Amino acid sequence: MGVTQRLFHISVREGLREWLGHSAFDAEERLTAGGEPFSANGFSWTEAGPRDATAVALVAFPPHSYPMTLAARRRPLARAIVLDRSLEALPIFRLSDSSADDAVVNFAPDWGGRWRVLPSPGDRLPGTFDQDVYVEILHRYHEAALPSDGVITFTLHAFLRSMGRRVDGRTYEQLRAALTRLERTTLESTGAYYDAAAGTTLEGRFTVLSSVTIERRRTSDRDQLTLFPALTANEPGDARVTLAPIIRANIAADHTVTLSAARYAALSSPVARRLYRLLEVAREEGKVTWRVSLERIAEQLPLSQRYPSHLQRVLQPAHEMLLAAGLVRDVAVRQAQREWYVDYVLASRQS
16 A cells, blocks of 8 residues: 555544544544555545545545444443542542652551552653543543453544643643553552452552553654645554553442543643542442541642641632532531531532
């Protein structure tokens, strides 16, 4: 297959992915099976110039004729993000990307044990961008109907667009770094992480992703991408990641929390997003109200601030977002004796 033909196929593939959505098209490649010349509905790549790729894609694959995959049929139901409840109750992501916050995370849960987050040598701890990458991976895992091998594939371009992020060289590098951190950051449980499949707490270590592979396109192909206005010249190719078996097992055992993808995306603050995840843990535990000390919530989010006045300044904007989004009915910070507490009243879950 020549360079021009390959690039035409790339253009049609990317155009369809963008048009149909990542779930419908990532799940099942429809073009150039076995390297054969592209042909559909009377059109072939030789009949239309490379610059007509988008038009050919739209004519060749109108919405009413495209055979829907399982993921596409599930899309109206896949607005939920299903997360591992055990992991959500424990701190992983620093809510600051400052290098001053690179100390190991240590946390002692109320139910006992010890939890530590250990960065890879030479790297920092996962931060705010990594938190959103993690949530998007779990979103795609759910959309893909929980593949038994835990493998999720995507283009970095489509992934960033799904996150609502700008797509450029900087964010490509951020995404590659975040995926690598999720593979290499060690999560250490000493009786802290509950393994629902085994029915006991874990004594051991694991990572969020057990493998990450990013395949870049060949240089000869990338040099020709300027022929196709639908594509970005620095499009870096495809990623293949594998979710850790222990996380998949907890999700399979229904030891989960469920977020609304739309509501999560609407929260612009990383602190608000993390609080939303924690509040859903409280909801799954049957709580309508949740009282937590300021000191405790700083450890569980986690936040680097420790003084009550500083913590309140960080939490107040996040609390206002949660109230405006209808995720909580009320939030109050109170002092009892010498201790400061936050009282949350959960709102009813909306579809």
